[in-house]
Amino acid sequence: MWAYEKRTQYPVNIKNNDAKTAMFIISQYGGPDGELSASMRYLSQKFSFKNPRVAGLLNDIGTEELAHLEIIGTIVHQLTCNLSPEEIKASGFDKYYVDHTLGVWPQAAGGIPFNACEFQVKGDPITDLVENMAAEQKARSTYDNILRLVKDPDVADPIRFLRAREVVHFQRFGEGLRMVQDDLDFRNFYAFNPSIDKCHDQCTVK
Amino acid sequence: MEEKKMIETQNMGNCGCERGRMPYGQMRGGRSSFGNPAGARPQYTAPLQQRGRGYDVRQEVCMEHHAHKVDGRKLRKIIDQASFAMDDARLFLDTHPHCEEAFDYFKKMEKIRKEAIKEYEIHCGSILSYQADERHRGDWDWNTGPLPWENGCCNERRV
Numbered sequence: 353m354w355a356y357e358k359r360t361q362y363p364v365n366i367k368n369n370d371a372k373t374a375m376f377i378i379s380q381y382g383g384p385d386g387e388l389s390a391s392m393r394y395l396s397q398k399f400s401f402k403n404p405r406v407a408g409l410l411n412d413i414g415t416e417e418l419a420h421l422e423i424i425g426t427i428v429h430q431l432t433c434n435l436s437p438e439e440i441k442a443s444g445f446d447k448y449y450v451d452h453t454l455g456v457w458p459q460a461a462g463g464i465p466f467n468a469c470e471f472q473v474k475g476d477p478i479t480d481l482v483e484n485m486a487a488e489q490k491a492r493s494t495y496d497n498i499l500r501l502v503k504d505p506d507v508a509d510p511i512r513f514l515r516a517r518e519v520v521h522f523q524r525f526g527e528g529l530r531m532v533q534d535d536l537d538f539r540n541f542y543a544f545n546p547s548i549d550k551c552h553d554q555c556t557v558k
Numbered sequence: 559m560e561e562k563k564m565i566e567t568q569n570m571g572n573c574g575c576e577r578g579r580m581p582y583g584q585m586r587g588g589r590s591s592f593g594n595p596a597g598a599r600p601q602y603t604a605p606l607q608q609r610g611r612g613y614d615v616r617q618e619v620c621m622e623h624h625a626h627k628v629d630g631r632k633l634r635k636i637i638d639q640a641s642f643a644m645d646d647a648r649l650f651l652d653t654h655p656h657c658e659e660a661f662d663y664f665k666k667m668e669k670i671r672k673e674a675i676k677e678y679e680i681h682c683g684s685i686l687s688y689q690a691d692e693r694h695r696g697d698w699d700w701n702t703g704p705l706p707w708e709n710g711c712c713n714e715r716r717v
Contacts (some may be wrong), residue, residue: 355687359638360706361645409652416645426707520646527653 354415361419362513366430366506371445373502374431375461378448380498380514381424382458382466385490387514391417393471393487400475400547403535406528410484413521420514425456427510476545481529488522628681633674637685640671 380386394414401407432445432454440449451457458466471487474480495515502508533541647664654660679691684700694700 357641357687358685358700358706359634359641361638361642363635363638364707405652405655409649412649412652416649422707429707520649524649524653531653 353411354418360423360426361416362423362510364423364426364430364510366427366504368504368506369434369439370431370504370507371435371439371443373504373507374428375443375445375448376501377424377431377498377507377511378428378456378459379461380491380494381421381428381456383460383464383494384470385487385494386458386460386466387417387421387424387491388458388466389470390414390487390491391421392468393473394484396471396473397480397484400473401477401480402546403477403532406477406481406531409524409528413524416517416521420517423510423514427507428456429454431507475547477532477547478529478541481525481532484525485522485529488518488525492518492522628677630678630682633678633682636674637671637678640667640674643667644671 382388391414394410394417398407398410398414401410435443435445435449435454440446447463448457448459460466472480472483474483492515495511495518498511499508499515502511532546535546537543644664644667647660647667650660651657651664675685678685679689683703684690684694687700690698690700
Protein backbone atom coordinates (compact mmCIF):
# COMPACT_ATOMS: atom_id res chain seq x y z
CA MET A 353 0.00 0.00 0.00
CA TRP A 354 2.82 2.36 -0.68
CA ALA A 355 2.83 5.18 -3.16
CA TYR A 356 5.61 7.69 -2.92
CA GLU A 357 6.10 11.30 -3.87
CA LYS A 358 9.31 12.46 -5.46
CA ARG A 359 10.57 14.40 -2.48
CA THR A 360 12.23 13.70 0.85
CA GLN A 361 10.19 14.47 3.96
CA TYR A 362 12.82 17.02 5.03
CA PRO A 363 15.39 18.76 2.81
CA VAL A 364 18.96 17.55 3.01
CA ASN A 365 21.64 19.74 1.45
CA ILE A 366 25.13 18.88 2.66
CA LYS A 367 27.89 20.81 0.95
CA ASN A 368 30.97 19.08 2.38
CA ASN A 369 31.97 15.45 2.35
CA ASP A 370 32.93 13.92 5.68
CA ALA A 371 33.52 10.18 5.77
CA LYS A 372 34.04 10.01 9.53
CA THR A 373 30.62 11.55 10.19
CA ALA A 374 29.02 9.24 7.64
CA MET A 375 30.43 6.24 9.48
CA PHE A 376 28.62 6.95 12.71
CA ILE A 377 25.44 8.35 11.18
CA ILE A 378 25.06 5.08 9.27
CA SER A 379 23.97 3.52 12.57
CA GLN A 380 20.64 5.25 12.10
CA TYR A 381 20.34 3.59 8.70
CA GLY A 382 21.05 -0.04 9.58
CA GLY A 383 21.79 -0.07 13.27
CA PRO A 384 19.72 -1.60 16.09
CA ASP A 385 17.97 1.66 16.98
CA GLY A 386 17.88 3.05 13.47
CA GLU A 387 15.06 3.94 11.13
CA LEU A 388 15.03 0.63 9.24
CA SER A 389 14.72 -1.26 12.51
CA ALA A 390 11.91 1.03 13.64
CA SER A 391 10.09 0.78 10.34
CA MET A 392 10.26 -3.01 10.09
CA ARG A 393 9.22 -3.30 13.72
CA TYR A 394 6.05 -1.23 13.39
CA LEU A 395 5.05 -2.44 9.92
CA SER A 396 5.39 -6.06 11.07
CA GLN A 397 3.65 -5.62 14.42
CA LYS A 398 0.53 -4.15 12.83
CA PHE A 399 -0.67 -7.52 11.54
CA SER A 400 -1.51 -8.92 14.96
CA PHE A 401 -3.23 -5.82 16.32
CA LYS A 402 -6.98 -6.19 16.63
CA ASN A 403 -7.59 -2.51 17.46
CA PRO A 404 -7.84 -0.82 14.05
CA ARG A 405 -6.96 2.65 15.33
CA VAL A 406 -3.70 1.43 16.83
CA ALA A 407 -2.91 -0.77 13.82
CA GLY A 408 -3.40 2.30 11.65
CA LEU A 409 -1.11 4.28 13.93
CA LEU A 410 1.58 1.60 13.53
CA ASN A 411 1.20 1.76 9.76
CA ASP A 412 1.43 5.55 9.72
CA ILE A 413 4.47 5.75 11.97
CA GLY A 414 6.14 2.80 10.18
CA THR A 415 5.67 4.64 6.90
CA GLU A 416 7.17 7.82 8.30
CA GLU A 417 10.16 5.80 9.49
CA LEU A 418 10.72 4.65 5.90
CA ALA A 419 10.83 8.32 4.92
CA HIS A 420 13.35 8.90 7.70
CA LEU A 421 15.40 5.94 6.48
CA GLU A 422 15.63 7.71 3.14
CA ILE A 423 16.74 10.94 4.83
CA ILE A 424 19.54 9.13 6.67
CA GLY A 425 20.57 7.36 3.46
CA THR A 426 20.61 10.73 1.75
CA ILE A 427 22.81 12.18 4.49
CA VAL A 428 25.28 9.30 4.27
CA HIS A 429 25.30 9.54 0.48
CA GLN A 430 25.90 13.28 0.44
CA LEU A 431 28.69 12.92 3.02
CA THR A 432 30.55 10.35 0.91
CA CYS A 433 29.66 10.96 -2.71
CA ASN A 434 32.80 12.77 -3.85
CA LEU A 435 35.46 11.22 -1.65
CA SER A 436 38.87 10.70 -3.17
CA PRO A 437 40.91 7.55 -2.51
CA GLU A 438 43.26 9.58 -0.28
CA GLU A 439 40.36 10.84 1.82
CA ILE A 440 38.97 7.32 2.03
CA LYS A 441 42.28 5.96 3.28
CA ALA A 442 42.78 8.76 5.77
CA SER A 443 39.36 8.61 7.38
CA GLY A 444 38.99 4.96 8.35
CA PHE A 445 36.16 4.71 5.83
CA ASP A 446 38.34 2.26 3.87
CA LYS A 447 36.95 -0.79 5.69
CA TYR A 448 33.42 0.04 4.55
CA TYR A 449 34.51 1.25 1.12
CA VAL A 450 36.24 -1.98 0.20
CA ASP A 451 32.94 -3.89 0.44
CA HIS A 452 30.53 -1.17 -0.66
CA THR A 453 32.54 1.50 -2.51
CA LEU A 454 30.42 4.67 -2.12
CA GLY A 455 27.16 2.78 -1.78
CA VAL A 456 24.85 2.94 1.24
CA TRP A 457 24.43 -0.44 2.98
CA PRO A 458 22.40 -1.02 6.14
CA GLN A 459 24.83 -1.69 8.96
CA ALA A 460 25.52 -0.32 12.41
CA ALA A 461 28.49 2.01 12.95
CA GLY A 462 30.34 -0.89 14.55
CA GLY A 463 29.85 -3.05 11.47
CA ILE A 464 27.02 -5.39 12.51
CA PRO A 465 24.72 -5.80 9.52
CA PHE A 466 21.07 -4.94 9.88
CA ASN A 467 19.13 -8.00 11.04
CA ALA A 468 15.76 -8.89 12.52
CA CYS A 469 17.29 -9.76 15.90
CA GLU A 470 17.40 -6.01 16.43
CA PHE A 471 13.65 -5.79 16.88
CA GLN A 472 10.83 -7.90 18.24
CA VAL A 473 7.27 -8.55 17.19
CA LYS A 474 5.76 -10.14 20.27
CA GLY A 475 2.15 -10.40 19.12
CA ASP A 476 0.88 -8.85 22.33
CA PRO A 477 -0.34 -5.27 21.95
CA ILE A 478 0.87 -4.05 25.35
CA THR A 479 4.29 -5.64 24.91
CA ASP A 480 4.66 -4.40 21.36
CA LEU A 481 3.68 -0.84 22.20
CA VAL A 482 6.05 -0.72 25.18
CA GLU A 483 8.80 -2.09 22.89
CA ASN A 484 7.99 0.70 20.45
CA MET A 485 8.18 3.38 23.11
CA ALA A 486 11.58 2.03 24.14
CA ALA A 487 12.66 1.99 20.50
CA GLU A 488 11.77 5.66 20.08
CA GLN A 489 13.77 6.58 23.18
CA LYS A 490 16.73 4.55 21.94
CA ALA A 491 16.57 6.37 18.64
CA ARG A 492 16.36 9.72 20.41
CA SER A 493 19.42 8.86 22.49
CA THR A 494 21.30 7.84 19.37
CA TYR A 495 20.46 11.17 17.76
CA ASP A 496 21.63 12.93 20.93
CA ASN A 497 24.91 11.05 20.62
CA ILE A 498 25.21 12.01 16.97
CA LEU A 499 24.54 15.67 17.72
CA ARG A 500 27.36 15.73 20.26
CA LEU A 501 29.79 14.70 17.54
CA VAL A 502 28.50 16.57 14.52
CA LYS A 503 29.90 20.04 13.79
CA ASP A 504 28.51 20.73 10.32
CA PRO A 505 25.21 22.65 10.59
CA ASP A 506 24.01 21.17 7.28
CA VAL A 507 24.17 17.75 8.91
CA ALA A 508 22.87 18.80 12.33
CA ASP A 509 19.71 20.34 10.85
CA PRO A 510 18.03 17.18 9.49
CA ILE A 511 19.33 15.20 12.47
CA ARG A 512 17.61 17.60 14.85
CA PHE A 513 14.39 17.21 12.85
CA LEU A 514 14.61 13.42 13.07
CA ARG A 515 15.30 13.58 16.80
CA ALA A 516 12.21 15.72 17.37
CA ARG A 517 10.10 13.23 15.41
CA GLU A 518 11.25 10.39 17.68
CA VAL A 519 9.92 12.26 20.69
CA VAL A 520 6.57 12.80 18.95
CA HIS A 521 6.35 9.12 18.01
CA PHE A 522 7.01 8.21 21.63
CA GLN A 523 4.04 10.38 22.63
CA ARG A 524 1.78 8.78 20.03
CA PHE A 525 2.70 5.24 21.05
CA GLY A 526 1.99 6.14 24.69
CA GLU A 527 -1.47 7.26 23.63
CA GLY A 528 -1.85 4.07 21.59
CA LEU A 529 -1.01 2.06 24.69
CA ARG A 530 -3.75 3.85 26.60
CA MET A 531 -6.18 3.13 23.77
CA VAL A 532 -5.36 -0.59 23.98
CA GLN A 533 -5.69 -0.60 27.74
CA ASP A 534 -9.05 1.17 27.51
CA ASP A 535 -10.38 -1.91 25.79
CA LEU A 536 -9.07 -4.26 28.46
CA ASP A 537 -10.26 -5.07 31.93
CA PHE A 538 -8.75 -2.42 34.19
CA ARG A 539 -8.59 -4.93 37.03
CA ASN A 540 -5.94 -6.84 35.10
CA PHE A 541 -4.71 -5.69 31.71
CA TYR A 542 -2.60 -8.79 31.31
CA ALA A 543 -5.42 -11.29 31.65
CA PHE A 544 -6.33 -11.15 27.98
CA ASN A 545 -4.29 -10.80 24.82
CA PRO A 546 -6.74 -9.67 22.16
CA SER A 547 -4.40 -10.89 19.43
CA ILE A 548 -5.02 -14.52 20.29
CA ASP A 549 -7.36 -15.05 23.25
CA LYS A 550 -10.98 -15.68 22.44
CA CYS A 551 -13.81 -13.84 24.09
CA HIS A 552 -16.62 -15.46 26.01
CA ASP A 553 -20.17 -14.59 24.94
CA GLN A 554 -20.70 -11.60 27.20
CA CYS A 555 -17.48 -9.74 26.72
CA THR A 556 -17.25 -6.78 24.42
CA VAL A 557 -13.52 -6.55 23.83
CA LYS A 558 -12.80 -5.63 20.24
CA MET B 559 2.71 34.73 -10.29
CA GLU B 560 2.64 36.36 -6.93
CA GLU B 561 4.50 34.64 -4.17
CA LYS B 562 2.53 32.14 -2.26
CA LYS B 563 2.24 33.06 1.38
CA MET B 564 4.34 30.99 3.70
CA ILE B 565 2.32 28.71 5.83
CA GLU B 566 1.24 30.43 9.02
CA THR B 567 2.26 28.87 12.23
CA GLN B 568 -0.54 27.97 14.49
CA ASN B 569 -0.52 26.95 18.07
CA MET B 570 -3.56 24.84 18.68
CA GLY B 571 -3.24 24.83 22.41
CA ASN B 572 -5.44 22.47 24.35
CA CYS B 573 -7.77 20.93 21.88
CA GLY B 574 -10.21 19.89 24.55
CA CYS B 575 -10.49 16.35 23.28
CA GLU B 576 -11.81 13.73 25.61
CA ARG B 577 -8.52 11.96 25.76
CA GLY B 578 -6.76 15.16 26.53
CA ARG B 579 -9.04 16.16 29.40
CA MET B 580 -9.17 12.93 31.31
CA PRO B 581 -6.24 12.21 33.56
CA TYR B 582 -4.68 8.89 32.83
CA GLY B 583 -6.35 5.91 34.38
CA GLN B 584 -9.67 7.51 35.17
CA MET B 585 -11.53 6.57 32.04
CA ARG B 586 -12.55 3.24 33.47
CA GLY B 587 -12.29 4.15 37.11
CA GLY B 588 -9.34 1.88 37.69
CA ARG B 589 -5.65 2.11 38.38
CA SER B 590 -3.04 1.42 35.86
CA SER B 591 0.42 0.11 36.50
CA PHE B 592 1.83 2.21 33.72
CA GLY B 593 2.83 5.83 34.04
CA ASN B 594 1.51 8.55 31.83
CA PRO B 595 4.08 8.85 29.12
CA ALA B 596 2.20 11.30 26.99
CA GLY B 597 1.56 13.88 29.67
CA ALA B 598 -1.74 14.78 31.27
CA ARG B 599 -2.90 17.20 28.60
CA PRO B 600 -1.70 16.65 25.08
CA GLN B 601 -1.23 19.91 23.31
CA TYR B 602 -1.07 20.16 19.60
CA THR B 603 1.74 22.44 18.64
CA ALA B 604 1.92 22.92 14.91
CA PRO B 605 5.25 21.61 13.66
CA LEU B 606 6.16 24.78 11.82
CA GLN B 607 6.75 26.53 15.11
CA GLN B 608 9.84 24.38 15.44
CA ARG B 609 11.28 25.59 12.16
CA GLY B 610 14.96 24.95 11.85
CA ARG B 611 17.51 26.48 9.54
CA GLY B 612 16.48 27.91 6.23
CA TYR B 613 15.61 25.58 3.41
CA ASP B 614 18.20 25.49 0.70
CA VAL B 615 18.00 23.11 -2.22
CA ARG B 616 19.47 23.19 -5.61
CA GLN B 617 17.84 25.41 -8.13
CA GLU B 618 14.80 23.79 -9.64
CA VAL B 619 14.84 24.03 -13.38
CA CYS B 620 11.34 25.00 -14.32
CA MET B 621 9.89 25.44 -17.72
CA GLU B 622 8.31 28.65 -18.83
CA HIS B 623 4.64 28.18 -19.15
CA HIS B 624 1.98 30.67 -20.04
CA ALA B 625 4.60 33.38 -20.10
CA HIS B 626 5.35 33.39 -16.44
CA LYS B 627 8.13 31.73 -14.56
CA VAL B 628 7.61 29.89 -11.37
CA ASP B 629 10.00 29.58 -8.46
CA GLY B 630 10.22 25.83 -8.10
CA ARG B 631 12.25 26.06 -4.94
CA LYS B 632 9.58 28.11 -3.19
CA LEU B 633 6.83 25.77 -4.35
CA ARG B 634 8.82 22.80 -3.21
CA LYS B 635 9.31 24.40 0.18
CA ILE B 636 5.57 25.00 0.51
CA ILE B 637 4.80 21.42 -0.53
CA ASP B 638 7.35 19.99 1.93
CA GLN B 639 6.11 22.09 4.82
CA ALA B 640 2.39 21.56 4.19
CA SER B 641 2.96 17.82 3.72
CA PHE B 642 4.91 17.56 6.94
CA ALA B 643 2.22 19.50 8.78
CA MET B 644 -0.25 16.94 7.51
CA ASP B 645 2.03 14.04 8.54
CA ASP B 646 2.18 15.35 12.08
CA ALA B 647 -1.55 16.14 12.23
CA ARG B 648 -2.37 12.68 10.86
CA LEU B 649 -0.51 10.97 13.69
CA PHE B 650 -2.21 13.25 16.21
CA LEU B 651 -5.63 12.48 14.75
CA ASP B 652 -4.85 8.75 14.89
CA THR B 653 -4.80 9.00 18.68
CA HIS B 654 -7.21 11.95 19.05
CA PRO B 655 -9.90 10.98 16.55
CA HIS B 656 -12.52 13.37 17.90
CA CYS B 657 -10.39 16.51 17.82
CA GLU B 658 -11.97 18.97 15.41
CA GLU B 659 -9.27 21.58 15.77
CA ALA B 660 -6.68 19.12 14.50
CA PHE B 661 -8.97 18.17 11.65
CA ASP B 662 -9.40 21.84 10.67
CA TYR B 663 -5.63 22.23 10.64
CA PHE B 664 -5.28 19.10 8.50
CA LYS B 665 -7.79 20.44 5.97
CA LYS B 666 -6.15 23.83 5.89
CA MET B 667 -2.76 22.28 5.11
CA GLU B 668 -4.38 19.96 2.58
CA LYS B 669 -5.69 22.93 0.61
CA ILE B 670 -2.33 24.71 0.59
CA ARG B 671 -0.56 21.51 -0.43
CA LYS B 672 -2.99 20.72 -3.19
CA GLU B 673 -2.61 24.15 -4.77
CA ALA B 674 1.16 24.12 -4.52
CA ILE B 675 1.38 20.64 -6.06
CA LYS B 676 -0.92 21.64 -8.91
CA GLU B 677 1.38 24.57 -9.77
CA TYR B 678 4.48 22.46 -9.32
CA GLU B 679 3.32 19.66 -11.60
CA ILE B 680 2.35 22.08 -14.36
CA HIS B 681 5.62 23.98 -14.32
CA CYS B 682 8.28 21.79 -12.83
CA GLY B 683 7.56 18.12 -13.42
CA SER B 684 5.83 15.14 -11.86
CA ILE B 685 5.92 14.62 -8.15
CA LEU B 686 2.91 12.32 -7.57
CA SER B 687 2.86 8.71 -8.70
CA TYR B 688 -0.81 8.31 -9.61
CA GLN B 689 -1.20 11.08 -12.13
CA ALA B 690 0.60 12.30 -15.23
CA ASP B 691 0.35 15.55 -17.12
CA GLU B 692 -0.54 15.23 -20.84
CA ARG B 693 2.56 17.18 -21.80
CA HIS B 694 4.62 14.13 -20.85
CA ARG B 695 2.98 12.00 -23.51
CA GLY B 696 5.93 10.69 -25.51
CA ASP B 697 8.23 12.31 -22.98
CA TRP B 698 7.76 10.42 -19.70
CA ASP B 699 9.37 12.44 -16.97
CA TRP B 700 8.74 10.46 -13.75
CA ASN B 701 12.23 8.99 -13.74
CA THR B 702 14.06 12.06 -14.95
CA GLY B 703 15.26 15.25 -13.44
CA PRO B 704 17.08 15.81 -10.18
CA LEU B 705 16.84 12.82 -7.88
CA PRO B 706 15.28 13.82 -4.56
CA TRP B 707 18.29 12.65 -2.58
CA GLU B 708 20.85 14.49 -4.69
CA ASN B 709 21.80 17.83 -3.30
CA GLY B 710 24.65 19.74 -1.87
CA CYS B 711 28.02 18.59 -3.07
CA CYS B 712 26.61 15.82 -5.23
CA ASN B 713 25.18 18.36 -7.69
CA GLU B 714 28.14 18.56 -9.97
CA ARG B 715 28.13 14.82 -10.54
CA ARG B 716 24.60 14.73 -11.94
CA VAL B 717 24.42 14.10 -15.67
